[in-house]
Amino acid sequence: MTADKRVGGAGRPRRRRPLLPRIPLRHLLPLLPPLGICALLTALGFLTHVLSPLSGLLLLAPVLAGLRLDARHTAAVGAVALLLGLLVDGRAWSPGFAAHWGGLLTGSVLSVHAAARRTALERVLARVSEVSRIAQAAILPPVAEEFAGTLVRTRHYCAAPDATVGGDLYDCALTPFGLRVIVGDVRGHGAEAMPLTAATISGFRDLAYRTRELRSVAIGLDARLTPRLADEEFVTAVLVEFGNCEIRTVNCGHPPPLRVGTDVKLLEPPKPALPLGLRPDPEQYRFRLSPGDRLLLYTDGLIEARNTEGTHFPLLEAAAEALTDPLPESALARLYEQVTAHSGGTLTDDVALVLCQPSDLRTHTGLTPGSHPGAPEPPGLLGPLEPPPTLSG
Template structure:
């Protein structure tokens, strides 16, 4: 029911909220009729009263367009009766033309209403699906606490392709964050397919690099020639995190120092057949890792200046509670952009706790070499 009310309210605002168009149509039709009534020489004729229905049919709903059309017909009959011109053939022809034009205007309004209803329903379904796909995560695996946030763009923008997921596997806690190229339902479908494939493969693939390649092979057949998915894979182990970056913005480590965890070698995004090389980052208790999508780094102010991530992230994420830290970061980026963001933004904050990291899963020696950083 909540979804139904949502799209009905949106359509109501779009189709019946334009009072200016309605007022202009009613007043304009009345002025034309008054001119027809008072003029001694040239008169505009009944056909000129089509101005009312034509003004509103593209903006208002079927009922209001029909009401304006009826108003125009009444004005035409009233103006003709004033001059006793109801019977002549020229008036009959004009009145029929007015009647036909009014009917077409009502039909056009009905088509606009149907299209708007379908668009609103589709948009609302997409948003609900996206919220279900990117559900808020608040979990703790071993010594890692994970909190997430996903912020949709301003109303009217299309849904994006941000994605994230975290699973607890025999190889440790594994995280995926990514961004599908493009927007709309196609991007949302690709995001859902990517998350589904990650959940399947994360439990079956021991090496993190092999997981990235297997996921690429799984989703590539369903991608278009220009489609791809930027992604980061993270695997938490005692005292370290293992990373595979496939063309995604580098995460930020917040500890004694704040720095980007850029990969030693850049790999192509998923869908373009990357050859990723995992690398290690050693961690200490209390360290935080921020994963994000490009909605954060591409947020711009009125002058076109991008959000200064490294300058802002330290103070923003200083809040003791990870959830409060994410909220503070979002407040800062929206303040920088001077309003809601126009692109989706996904944030994942991982914090190492005091208890031994990875205590719920046995350490393992990865089958693929990792480079320590």
């Protein structure tokens, strides 16, 4: 039996373990500035032979480490500073050694404590931010789906920093009465507008599924939001219901939808209505949809974007160019790039964009309870239909 044993009989020599553990470079880089301060002060102390005063300056290293590093790295820097302070003052052995080194020890301990508190608060803030991000995504998720033959794509920009939900809102609901879409704008930005934004979306989802008339959805939403609004506060909103070769709209003080097809036209209500929260009495209006038409719903952040000269964003011209892109996602992206470029690269207001494109108009029945395809429309329920376009020439 030989003394030179092999591991597992495989003929390979046993690998020696390193005396010191390997530390990744990313863990060492944050230590370089405070340790560099320690080295610099120590070198100055020996070169100038002024040791005792400089030993107190070593406290800068753990203090700076505590401002940026975690408790473990700060403790490592403090230990190095204490050893160097012991070396410097120990050689001089000045009468103030105990005071200098004791102050350095106390400062190092306090720096470690401060670093631990700071990193704990940062972890809590990170968790809160993540919860906030998830909650905001649940309130206003991006939409890229097809609802009963209608492609719906959304684009949203929140002007408030560190927020994804502000005063602009949108939602879609595939109901027994057809696809219904809302786009609205509440007062405020960021976190201050989030509760009202969530209440508006929640109210729409509840009413859209069980309220027959679109006009009644708007009136019911007004009744729900009014108690939550302060004086002179309101919510603008436009509600759209997709039917057979048409859409039905109820507009409460909101910018009108834009229809893009053979022409570009704003679908303005003949009789304007007040915003939600101001007791509106809106009417429902019907507009035709032809094969290939697209419908853009938007908030006032789009049309009120200004350039350096104070000129508003030219919506009709920009939409005629951007929204003809074959892909709805690319069309919205081009329109958003245009308004961003127009405003100098930064938007100062929230912007919500919803692009709807019926892929097959024959699939949109817009049925009401008790009706069937081909049945005559109940008189007075849907309102007058937009007259067909006239042929020029």
